[in-house]
Amino acid sequence: MDLKPSPLALPFPDMPPIAGVTLRVSQARYKNWANDPERADLTYVELTEGTGVAGVFTTSACASSEVELGREQVKAGSARALIVNAGNSNAFTGYRGREAVEQIMTQVAGRLGCNKGEVFVSSTGVIGVPLPKDKAREGVSKALEADPCGWEDAANAIGTTDTFAKGAHASAVVDGKTVHLCGFIKGSGMIAPDMATMLGYIFTDAAVAPAFLQQLLSDANGQTFSCITVDGDTSTSDTVLAFATGAAGNTSLASFDSAGADAFAAALTDVCRQLAQLVVRDGEGATKLITIRVTGAASDESARRVGMSIANSPLVKTAIAGEDANWGRVVMAVGKAGEPADRDRLSIAFGGTWTARDGLPVEGYDEAPVAAHLKGAEIDIEVDLGLGEGRATVWTCDLTHGYISINADYRS
Amino acid sequence: MDLKPSPLALPFPDMPPIAGVTLRVSQARYKNWANDPERADLTYVELTEGTGVAGVFTTSACASSEVELGREQVKAGSARALIVNAGNSNAFTGYRGREAVEQIMTQVAGRLGCNKGEVFVSSTGVIGVPLPKDKAREGVSKALEADPCGWEDAANAIGTTDTFAKGAHASAVVDGKTVHLCGFIKGSGMIAPDMATMLGYIFTDAAVAPAFLQQLLSDANGQTFSCITVDGDTSTSDTVLAFATGAAGNTSLASFDSAGADAFAAALTDVCRQLAQLVVRDGEGATKLITIRVTGAASDESARRVGMSIANSPLVKTAIAGEDANWGRVVMAVGKAGEPADRDRLSIAFGGTWTARDGLPVEGYDEAPVAAHLKGAEIDIEVDLGLGEGRATVWTCDLTHGYISINADYRS
Numbered sequence: 017m018d019l020k021p022s023p024l025a026l027p028f029p030d031m032p033p034i035a036g037v038t039l040r041v042s043q044a045r046y047k048n049w050a051n052d053p054e055r056a057d058l059t060y061v062e063l064t065e066g067t068g069v070a071g072v073f074t075t076s077a078c079a080s081s082e083v084e085l086g087r088e089q090v091k092a093g094s095a096r097a098l099i100v101n102a103g104n105s106n107a108f109t110g111y112r113g114r115e116a117v118e119q120i121m122t123q124v125a126g127r128l129g130c131n132k133g134e135v136f137v138s139s140t141g142v143i144g145v146p147l148p149k150d151k152a153r154e155g156v157s158k159a160l161e162a163d164p165c166g167w168e169d170a171a172n173a174i175g176t177t178d179t180f181a182k183g184a185h186a187s188a189v190v191d192g193k194t195v196h197l198c199g200f201i202k203g204s205g206m207i208a209p210d211m212a213t214m215l216g217y218i219f220t221d222a223a224v225a226p227a228f229l230q231q232l233l234s235d236a237n238g239q240t241f242s243c244i245t246v247d248g249d250t251s252t253s254d255t256v257l258a259f260a261t262g263a264a265g266n267t268s269l270a271s272f273d274s275a276g277a278d279a280f281a282a283a284l285t286d287v288c289r290q291l292a293q294l295v296v297r298d299g300e301g302a303t304k305l306i307t308i309r310v311t312g313a314a315s316d317e318s319a320r321r322v323g324m325s326i327a328n329s330p331l332v333k334t335a336i337a338g339e340d341a342n343w344g345r346v347v348m349a350v351g352k353a354g355e356p357a358d359r360d361r362l363s364i365a366f367g368g369t370w371t372a373r374d375g376l377p378v379e380g381y382d383e384a385p386v387a388a389h390l391k392g393a394e395i396d397i398e399v400d401l402g403l404g405e406g407r408a409t410v411w412t413c414d415l416t417h418g419y420i421s422i423n424a425d426y427r428s
Numbered sequence: 429m430d431l432k433p434s435p436l437a438l439p440f441p442d443m444p445p446i447a448g449v450t451l452r453v454s455q456a457r458y459k460n461w462a463n464d465p466e467r468a469d470l471t472y473v474e475l476t477e478g479t480g481v482a483g484v485f486t487t488s489a490c491a492s493s494e495v496e497l498g499r500e501q502v503k504a505g506s507a508r509a510l511i512v513n514a515g516n517s518n519a520f521t522g523y524r525g526r527e528a529v530e531q532i533m534t535q536v537a538g539r540l541g542c543n544k545g546e547v548f549v550s551s552t553g554v555i556g557v558p559l560p561k562d563k564a565r566e567g568v569s570k571a572l573e574a575d576p577c578g579w580e581d582a583a584n585a586i587g588t589t590d591t592f593a594k595g596a597h598a599s600a601v602v603d604g605k606t607v608h609l610c611g612f613i614k615g616s617g618m619i620a621p622d623m624a625t626m627l628g629y630i631f632t633d634a635a636v637a638p639a640f641l642q643q644l645l646s647d648a649n650g651q652t653f654s655c656i657t658v659d660g661d662t663s664t665s666d667t668v669l670a671f672a673t674g675a676a677g678n679t680s681l682a683s684f685d686s687a688g689a690d691a692f693a694a695a696l697t698d699v700c701r702q703l704a705q706l707v708v709r710d711g712e713g714a715t716k717l718i719t720i721r722v723t724g725a726a727s728d729e730s731a732r733r734v735g736m737s738i739a740n741s742p743l744v745k746t747a748i749a750g751e752d753a754n755w756g757r758v759v760m761a762v763g764k765a766g767e768p769a770d771r772d773r774l775s776i777a778f779g780g781t782w783t784a785r786d787g788l789p790v791e792g793y794d795e796a797p798v799a800a801h802l803k804g805a806e807i808d809i810e811v812d813l814g815l816g817e818g819r820a821t822v823w824t825c826d827l828t829h830g831y832i833s834i835n836a837d838y839r840s
Contacts, residue, residue: 078763078771108759110772110788143756144789247742248660249757250764252771330659330742334835344555345661347520351490352662359490359664360522376522377556416836420829423746 022204024297024305024393024413025180028168031198032185034219036064036261040162041173044155046103046141046148056173058152060159061098061217062128067261068223069095069136070230072237074254080107081114082137083253085121089133093226095259096134097124099156100174100215102202106139106147107252116147123156138215138255140176140202171200174215177422178204178298184290186283188222190276191266195222197283201256201291204246204298216241216256216291222280223262225270232281233258233288240288243320243410246299247419248328258284296411301418304336305411306395313406314356322401323410325353333415339390341366343377350399361402366390374402434616436709436717436805436825437592440580443610444597446631448476448673452574453585456567458515458553458560468585470564472571473510473629474540479673480635481507481548482642484649486666492519493526494549495665497533501545505638507671508546509536511568512586512627514614518551518559519664528559535568550627550667552588552614583612586627589834590616590710596702598695600634602688603678607634611699613668615707616658628653628668628703634692635674637682644693645670645700652700655732655822658711659831660740670696708823713830716748717823718807725818726768734813735822737765745827751802753778755789762811773814778802786814 041056049055071090073083089095099120106113121135128135139147171181185198203214224232233256241256262268269277297305308326313319326332329349335342343364350357360375367389370378389395395414453468461467483502485495501507511532518525533547540547551559583593597610615626636644645668653668674680681689709717720738725731738744741761747754755776762769772787779801782790801807807826 074763075766076760076763077765077767077769078759078774108756108771108774108784108787108789143759144784249741249743249760252760252763329661330831331661331835334832337832338836340836344520347490347555348488348661348664351486351488351664353489354487355489357489359520362490362520372520372556375520377520414836415832417829417832419742420746420749420827420832423743424750424752424826424828 021179022298023303026294026297028171028181028183029185031167031183032196034196034198034261035221035263036067037219038062038164039166039170040159041165041169042155042158042162044101044151046101046151056169057102058155058159059100059170059173060156063096063259064261064263065096067095067259068093068226068229069257069259070226070233071255071257072233074251076250076252078108078252080105080139080253081117082106082139083255085117086136086255089136090230092133094134095136096128096130098136098217098257099124101139101147101152102174102176103141104139104145104147105141105143105253107143109144109146112146116149116152119149120152120156123153127160136257140215140253167198167200174200174202176202178202180298182291182294182298184287184294186286188276188279188283190222190269190280193264193266195220195264195266195280197287199287199291201295203295204300214251214254214295218258218284218287220260221264222260223264223266223268224260224280225268228270229258229260232284236285236288239285240292243323243408244292244296245324245327245412246296293411296413299413300422301416302413303416304393304395304414306336306397306413307409307411308397308399309409310399310401311407312401312403314404315406316408318355319406319408320410321355322350322353322357322399323408325349326397326399327410327412330415333412336395337414337416341371341386341390343371346397346399356403357401358403363400363402365398367396433591434710435715438706438709440583440593440595441597443579443595444608446608446610446673447633447675448479449631450474450576451578451582452571453577453581454567454570454574456513456563458513458563468581469514470567470571471512471582471585472568475508475671476673476675477508479507479671480505480638480641481669481671482638482645483667483669484645486663488662488664490520490664492517492551492665493529494518494551495667497529498548498667501548502642504545506546507548508540508542510548510629510669511536513551513559513564514553514586514588516551516553516557516559517555517665519555521556521558524558528561528564531561532564532568535565539572548669550665552627552665579610579612586612586614588614590614592710594703594706594710596699596706598698600688600691600695602634602681602692605676605678607632607676607678607692609695609699611703613703613707616710616712626663626666626707630670630696630699632672633676634672635676635678635680636672636692637680640682641670641672644696648697648700651697652704655820656704656708657736657739657824658708705823708825711825712834713828714825715828716805716807716826718748718809718825719821719823720809720811721821722811722813723819724813724815726816727818728820730767731818731820732822733767734762734765734769734811735820737761738809738811739822739824742827745824748807749826749828753783753798753802755783758809758811768815769813770815775812775814777810779808
């Protein structure tokens with residue numbers, strides 16, 4: 017990793033291998049990694065035959081070729097390999113970028129004897145420079161021959177300006193068998209200097225029908241990756257893929273009527289939430305992880321939008337950086353969200369202490385626990401809109417001089 | 429003014445008096461103005477009988493009582509007075525805040541012998557503290573007796589964390605008579621530390637029917653105040669009012685069929701644009717004024733939204749602060765706008781030099797004029813979406829360490 021680890025970093029967890037998943041990394045040298053010239057920047061994951069796949073992708077109208085292709089590939093539901101390139105996002109590179117992706121798909125499919133469409137490719141890094149085909153070809157060749165490696169090696173190899181490797185796992189009992197889910201992710205803000213993208217991958221040995229896996233991943237995404245923000249900016253390449261090898265031997269999960277489906281869904285959401293929070297913990301310049309719980313909204317989606325309006329407000333985020341329980345800025349952010357809200361029913365708490373209730377400041381509330389809470393590294397804000405039953409939780413980080421330094425002072 | 433003037437500050441212009449408009453200021457001492465204890469913080473504008481009024485207000489769902497009342501008052505179309513309180517926004521103060529506003533309306537209406545609804549009130553400053561009625565009553569009493577003052581005095585008195593006084597004027601020939609429009613405004617970002625709000629006031633001696641004045645002000649607002657952003661945060665109190673005294677004696681403008689209506693509309697839009705740009709020039713921490721022109725959009729409104737997505741992107745704004753022609757971040761901001769866009773038709777220019785065309789970087793473009801342009805204080809970004817005829821221009825400022833210092837390091 018290039019930079020000093022985030023103060024909010026967590027150690028990489030112990031994660032079991034997933035049967036049917038083999039990890040390898042190599043050096044494609046897509047860029048000059050000045051701080052770590054020997055680091056791997058190409059990741060190759062081989063998946064056993066019969067592996068199902070699902071994916072969620074950026075909503076950007078300017079998505080990369082990788083994303084355009086990936087959106088189509090997941091529809092067939094079958095995967096044999098994943099290649100992740102770090103150091104070049106291959107975004108905004110037109111037909112030349114697309115050719116590079118297709119070359120990788122062809123090269124790997126030739127080796128595995130599978131369909132091209134079963135080879136998934138992601139790229140992250142500079143925008144506007146076509147992925148160099150020669151480096152890609154050589155890097156893939158080396159990866160195909162490399163010794164298998166562990167989760168943390170792969171998590172490191174997909175990083176760009178990430179300051180620590182990010183992984184998560186969970187397990188569930190399905191059809192009498194314990195199945196495992198392991199994931200890793202990169203991202204440190206929606207975009208780092210000239211870099212881009214949140215890329216996340218989850219692997220399970222459970223057998224899950226691709227259509228049902230897609231449903232579960234989309235649901236989990238709505239509660240996790242769609243509920244985090246660092247700076248409100250959205251990459252052209254954001255991708256989360258879930259792969260189910262089926263090696264655990266359970267009867268394939270096809271719907272919520274399948275035994276163990278609920279347990280598997282909960283474990284998948286758990287892994288997604290852990291991974292999402294790790295991205296916020298590596299937010300550029302972050303010193304505090306902020307959890308915003310919105311209740312009493314007109315609907316869950318309305319609650320999420322209000323939460324994201326607060327989480328994206330520069331004034332709220334700078335106030336938290338300054339350890340200031342500035343509920344007036346929270347009111348402002350609720351008001352601008354464009355969602356149903358009634359000033360005179362609004363209540364706001366910091367760290368469990370209500371500072372405003374029903375549209376009025378709480379007179380004489382105890383400021384000591386609020387001040388102590390704000391000095392910590394994990395900040396809780398609760399907002400009750402007092403209107404309905406809708407609720408959501410979103411996560412963000414504070415906005416500090418570090419963010420400005422990373423994005424303005426450092427030049428690419 | 430409390431702070432060192434913005435490097436983008438402009439001198440206050442010479443502005444003629446407007447017949448039918450009398451300005452006075454007084455000290456209500458709504459807060460302890462540490463850097464300028466003798467400054468005026470209450471502004472009283474007396475308007476001649478028969479003055480028409482129009483207004484545009486914040487879209488916040490948590491608006492202040494002043495805004496709630498103002499939205500109703502403009503419907504009647506008639507104004508005799510304006511009171512502006514600086515240092516306390518009276519927002520999020522429930523029934524007590526409303527009582528304070530009604531007290532001011534009653535006090536001034538009693539003096540002028542007019543309807544309460546003809547007295548407009550605005551307030552800007554801390555949120556969550558009801559405007560103190562005793563200070564308001566005494567401040568209004570003093571203002572009613574004060575000697576008339578000039579535009580710059582009034583522009584200073586409505587400021588909070590503004591670093592310079594902001595005024596603009598224009599004139600037009602209507603019905604054979606030269607009419608004048610003079611305006612002043614406050615705002616330095618959507619919100620300053622615990623402060624809030626853009627408040628703007630425009631006065632003209634032209635006779636304009638209130639309904640037509642409202643139409644013209646709403647149109648002008650859509651091209652000016654709705655096209656600026658400092659941090660994407662929206663105050664609970666934003667207000668722009670236009671007052672037409674009719675003292676110039678022209679036949680009242682009632683529609684675009686009236687002689688001179690087009691000239692008057694152009695002058696009104698001109699004043700609004702000048703005032704809007706002055707707010708951006710005083711943006712918290714601003715060192716560069718950024719003008720973003722979007723063409724080739726599906727519609728004008730779509731162009732405005734794409735422009736605002738770019739203007740609100742922390743990554744674009746930090747890149748400009750760093751004098752980096754980072755068109756990849758502009759692509760990102762176009763992509764996330766949620767508006768029609770086609771990556772492969774997108775073109776981007778800095779200071780008139782096209783760096784990307786039709787979805788590909790322009791190879792070998794001349795970087796020297798781009799680098800020179802980015803070192804200046806006024807930055808032009810052009811984005812051609814290549815789809816349709818829609819166009820819009822929006823304005824913002826860069827995002828610097830100064831913004832963080834003002835909003836996080838300084839404590840209220």
